Amino acid sequence: MKKNEPNWLMVLRTVMPLGLSYIPIGLACGVLLHAAGFNHLLTALISVLVFSGGAQFLIASMLTINAPMTTIILMMFFLELRYALLGSSLSRYLKGQKLPFIFFFAFSMNDENYAVNYLKFATDKHWKPSQAILVEHYSLLFWTVSNIVGSLIGSALTINLSVVDFALTALFIYMAIMQTKSRLTILVCALSGVLTIFFLVLMKSTLGLVVATLLASLTGYFIERHLITHKPESHLLYKVHDPTGQSAMEEDSDK
Amino acid sequence: MQSVSSMSSLDHFWLVIFCAIVAFIPRFFPLLFFTKRKIPEWFNEWMRFVPVSLFTALVVKSVFIDSKYQIMTSGNLGMIISAIIVGFIAFRTRSMTLSVVIGLVSVMIFVLVLHI
Numbered sequence: 001m002k003k004n005e006p007n008w009l010m011v012l013r014t015v016m017p018l019g020l021s022y023i024p025i026g027l028a029c030g031v032l033l034h035a036a037g038f039n040h041l042l043t044a045l046i047s048v049l050v051f052s053g054g055a056q057f058l059i060a061s062m063l064t065i066n067a068p069m070t071t072i073i074l075m076m077f078f079l080e081l082r083y084a085l086l087g088s089s090l091s092r093y094l095k096g097q098k099l100p101f102i103f104f105f106a107f108s109m110n111d112e113n114y115a116v117n118y119l120k121f122a123t124d125k126h127w128k129p130s131q132a133i134l135v136e137h138y139s140l141l142f143w144t145v146s147n148i149v150g151s152l153i154g155s156a157l158t159i160n161l162s163v164v165d166f167a168l169t170a171l172f173i174y175m176a177i178m179q180t181k182s183r184l185t186i187l188v189c190a191l192s193g194v195l196t197i198f199f200l201v202l203m204k205s206t207l208g209l210v211v212a213t214l215l216a217s218l219t220g221y222f223i224e225r226h227l228i229t230h231k232p233e234s235h236l237l238y239k240v241h242d243p244t245g246q247s248a249m250e251e252d253s254d255k
Numbered sequence: 256m257q258s259v260s261s262m263s264s265l266d267h268f269w270l271v272i273f274c275a276i277v278a279f280i281p282r283f284f285p286l287l288f289f290t291k292r293k294i295p296e297w298f299n300e301w302m303r304f305v306p307v308s309l310f311t312a313l314v315v316k317s318v319f320i321d322s323k324y325q326i327m328t329s330g331n332l333g334m335i336i337s338a339i340i341v342g343f344i345a346f347r348t349r350s351m352t353l354s355v356v357i358g359l360v361s362v363m364i365f366v367l368v369l370h371i
C-alpha cells in the first residue's frame with residue numbers, strides 16, 4: 001500500500017473493480033428500465049433509492065409483462081430479505097456508530113459493496129466505517145451514472161444480459177475464494193451450492209437464497225464448534241494453501 | 256416517450272417509493288438491532304460463515320438457475336467454464352480486477368463467439 005495516499009483515492013482504488021463492473025450492468029439496467037417505460041428522472045431515482053441490480057432488472061421485466069404493482073412490491077420484498085443477513089454479519093464492525101450513520105449505511109448497502117466492505121473489514125484492521133460508507137457512495141455513483149447513461153442511450157444499445165451479468169458473478173466468485181480460509185469453508189460452499197439449487201427450484205423465489213445461506217452457514221458453525229471441542233486436530237480445520245502468501249500476512253497483522 | 260407499460264409516470268414514481276421502502280426495511284433494522292446490542296459470541300461465529308455461503312449461493316443461482324427458477328440444462332456451459340477460470344485466477348492472483356476482467360473476456364468468448 002502506498003504511503004501518503006489521500007483517503008478518498010485509496011478508497012476509490014479499493015472500489016474501482018466493482019465500479020468498473022457496474023458500468024456495463026448499469027447501462028443494461030438503464031436500457032431495460034427505459035424500455036419498460038421509466039423516464040430518465042425515475043431511472044435516476046430508482047438507482048439511488050433501491051440500488052440493487054437484481055431488483056431493478058426484476059422491476060423492469062415485471063413492468064414489461066404488465067404485472068400489477070402489488071405483485072412487484074411483494075416480489076421485491078422477498079428479493080430484498082437477504083439484506084437482513086448482510087446487515088447482521090457486518091454489524092460487529094459497525095458497533096458504536098450513531099443512528100444517522102447506520103441509517104445511511106443501510107440505505108446504500110447492497111450485495112456488491114457489502115462484499116467489498118466485508119472483505120476489507122475481515123482482512124484489514126485499519127478499515128474504518130467511514131471508509132466503508134465511502135465505498136458505498138462511490139459504488140452508488142458508478143451505478144446511478146451508468147443507469148442514467150443507459151436510459152439516455154435507450155434502445156440504441158443491444159446488450160447480452162447473461163454476459164453482462166457475469167461481471168457480478170465473477171466478483172462473487174472472487175469474494176467466495178477470498179473468504180475460503182479453512183477446508184471446512186469449502187465444505188460449506190459445496191453445501192450452500194446444493195441447497196441453493198434445491199430451495200430455489202422448490203420455492204420459486206429468491207427466498208431460496210436466504211434459506212440456503214442460513215442452513216449452510218449454521219451447518220458450518222455447528223461443525224466448527226463440534227470439531228474445536230471434540231477433534232481439534234481434524235483435517236477440516238486445516239488452513240487452505242494460499243499461493244501468494246498474502247492472506248497469511250493479513251491474518252498475522254490482524255492480531 | 257414510447258411506453259409499453261400501462262402505468263403512468265406517477266404510478267412508476269409510487270412504485271419506486273414503495274420498492275425503496277421494502278428494500279430499506281431488511282437493510283436497516285437488523286443492522287440497527289445488532290449494532291446497538293451486545294452480540295453473543297456464537298452469533299459472530301455463525302455470521303462468519305454467512306458471506307461465503309451467500310456468495311456461493313449467488314454464483315450458483317446465476318450459473319445454474321434460469322429466470323423461471325428451473326435448473327439450466329443447456330446454454331450455460333460457457334458460464335460454467337468461465338466460472339472455473341475465474342475461480343482459478345482468483346485463487347492464484349488474489350486480484351479482484353483480474354478476476355472480473357478475465358471472467359468477462361472468457362464469458363464473451365464462450366457465449367458470444369463460440370455460442371456454448
